[in-house]
Amino acid sequence: MILLVVILAISVIYVNTNYLFSPIFFPKGNIAQYDYSFTSFKKPVLIEAVKWDIDGNQKVIHYVTDEQEVKSLLMEFDKANKLEGYSNEKYLSEAPFPERGAEYNMNFKQVERWEGDIAQGRILINFTFFENNNVFDISGSYFYELTESFKGDILNVLSKTER
Numbered sequence: 798m799i800l801l802v803v804i805l806a807i808s809v810i811y812v813n814t815n816y817l818f819s820p821i822f823f824p825k826g827n828i829a830q831y832d833y834s835f836t837s838f839k840k841p842v843l844i845e846a847v848k849w850d851i852d853g854n855q856k857v858i859h860y861v862t863d864e865q866e867v868k869s870l871l872m873e874f875d876k877a878n879k880l881e882g883y884s885n886e887k888y889l890s891e892a893p894f895p896e897r898g899a900e901y902n903m904n905f906k907q908v909e910r911w912e913g914d915i916a917q918g919r920i921l922i923n924f925t926f927f928e929n930n931n932v933f934d935i936s937g938s939y940f941y942e943l944t945e946s947f948k949g950d951i952l953n954v955l956s957k958t959e960r
Contacts, residue, residue, distance in 0.1 A: 812835070816838055817839075841907075842907050844870060844903060846901055849902070861954050866954050873946075877942055885934070888930075888932055897927040897928070897929055899928045903933075906920050930943070
């Protein structure tokens with residue numbers, strides 16, 4: 798019995814040390830639609846956010862490396878409401894060009910190595926949104942509600958990492 802408890806404790810410590818999620822607390826919403834398990838989120842996982850100004854020029858690259866902030870934003874992504882019957886045309890028409898503001902490309906990335914100050918690794922989840930719109934998209938095909946709270950949390954985290 799004691800051996801079983803020791804093995805269980807070591808397993809829990811190993812999972813918590815090496816993975817962002819455990820099998821028990823793995824998200825069951827939008828993230829579950831991907832062919833991922835808790836082992837897909839091997840640490841380190843970060844957010845790479847690329848901000849494009851309204852002229853289409855890359856303005857800033859942010860890296861969010863704080864594990865709790867990354868996990869929190871992943872959980873908000875996981876809970877976002879999917880917009881059924883929504884199209885790319887509707888997405889772009891609701892945010893006309895000059896009013897849409899900056900575009901953000903959000904990459905949740907499993908880091909394999911750093912080359913200088915650029916994180917190299919596998920992109921686990923990617924989505925895009927415009928600063929003045931309340932929708933985010935995945936590959937221009939899937940659209941989700943971007944609540945003011947989620948957008949505020951993203952912009953708040955990014956403001957801490959602006960280069």
